[in-house]
Amino acid sequence: METIIQVENLKKKYKNSERAAVDGISFEVGKGEFFALLGPNGAGKTTTISILTTTLSKTEGMVKIAGYDVEKEASMVRQNVGIIFQNPSLDLDLTAEENIRLHVSVYGVYPYRPFYSMMPAAYKQRIEELAEIVGIHENLFKKVKGFSGGMKRKLEILRSLMHKPQILFLDEPTQGLDASARQSLWAYLQKIRKEENMTIFLTTHYLEEAEEADRVCMVTKGKIAVLGTPDEIKRQLLGDRSMIIGASDLTELKEELISLQTDFTEVNDALKVTYQEQTPQQLLSQLRTPLTRLEIHQPTLEEAYLELVQQNERE
Ligand SMILES: Nc1ncnc2c1ncn2[C@@H]1O[C@H](COP(=O)(O)OP(=O)(O)OP(=O)(O)O)[C@@H](O)[C@H]1O
Numbered sequence: 001m002e003t004i005i006q007v008e009n010l011k012k013k014y015k016n017s018e019r020a021a022v023d024g025i026s027f028e029v030g031k032g033e034f035f036a037l038l039g040p041n042g043a044g045k046t047t048t049i050s051i052l053t054t055t056l057s058k059t060e061g062m063v064k065i066a067g068y069d070v071e072k073e074a075s076m077v078r079q080n081v082g083i084i085f086q087n088p089s090l091d092l093d094l095t096a097e098e099n100i101r102l103h104v105s106v107y108g109v110y111p112y113r114p115f116y117s118m119m120p121a122a123y124k125q126r127i128e129e130l131a132e133i134v135g136i137h138e139n140l141f142k143k144v145k146g147f148s149g150g151m152k153r154k155l156e157i158l159r160s161l162m163h164k165p166q167i168l169f170l171d172e173p174t175q176g177l178d179a180s181a182r183q184s185l186w187a188y189l190q191k192i193r194k195e196e197n198m199t200i201f202l203t204t205h206y207l208e209e210a211e212e213a214d215r216v217c218m219v220t221k222g223k224i225a226v227l228g229t230p231d232e233i234k235r236q237l238l239g240d241r242s243m244i245i246g247a248s249d250l251t252e253l254k255e256e257l258i259s260l261q262t263d264f265t266e267v268n269d270a271l272k273v274t275y276q277e278q279t280p281q282q283l284l285s286q287l288r289t290p291l292t293r294l295e296i297h298q299p300t301l302e303e304a305y306l307e308l309v310q311q312n313e314r315e
Helices: 045-052 074-080 096-106 121-134 149-161 179-196 230-238 250-259 280-284 301-314
Strands: 003-012 022-030 034-038 060-065 081-084 167-171 199-203 215-220 223-228 241-246 264-267 270-275 293-296
Touching: 003 045, 003 199, 022 045, 022 199, 022 215, 022 223, 034 045, 045 060, 045 167, 045 199, 074 081, 081 149, 096 121, 096 149, 121 149, 121 179, 149 167, 149 179, 167 179, 215 230, 215 301, 223 230, 223 301, 230 301, 241 250, 250 270, 270 280
Parallel strands: 034 199, 034 215, 081 167, 167 199
Antiparallel strands: 003 022, 003 060, 215 223, 241 270, 241 293, 264 270
């Protein structure tokens, strides 16, 4: 996979602070990848994303975005990225379309015209297409003042995608949105990502949003604690997966597991079976003893994250 984000030994120490906010992190993100940066408050996520998007200078290290150096070629970086920050920055007295028209003119994507009808055809086509995808088509010509939080977020996303960025940076994009607005926003983001083979770089405190990520990087105190696919991270932090099975003839079940060379421990008249590479179904399909109980526990990223935070507190 082509590398689109390259970070080597990145450090940031703010003036007058004793320790580095970002303390020597290195990672790469591939084109089209969905990459999530997670960590507790103050871990250095916003600092990192701000450096990657050229809004903050680094103290040390090398960062390249779409092949461009964040400091020497900042304007090229900006042309290739879309950014959604925590606090919406929309003009409430303008319509949704006027907000976008102003933005694209300021950034030199399309020339400014006083009326929508006078804007270039390519602009109209792009805005219509994106408004359809993010679901604010009917509100495009209404004032932002009356928009809900979810609609404002969608509008911001639309605005950040007007110039067809290769990478979309999202810093807690769904903060303050209710569960259904969060879900619909993610559906739209995934759709756009697929259609435009866009890379997504996300920070979030909603761990379930990162379950779908290709890779997750967890940072604590400015350093990378774990980096891998959600499955790898869960295995690394939570160990092997397990399920509980029971049968009226427990002895027969035990013998069967022994013959299948499957490890188990006895817990409350049932057996706890751990498995690594196999799926529960692969194991279950080999069993002949009738089961009376079956509980499969799917570990979540949230559990892995909490384990990491606890490990840190113990240190
Ligand atoms: N402008 C600043 N000046 C000095 N210290 C700062 C500044 N901005 C952030 N910090 C410190 O840098 C560290 C990392 O902060 P950062 O905002 O990057 O963390 P975060 O992981 O994004 O946290 P959160 O989840 O709360 O948004 C923190 O200790 C914070 O206090």
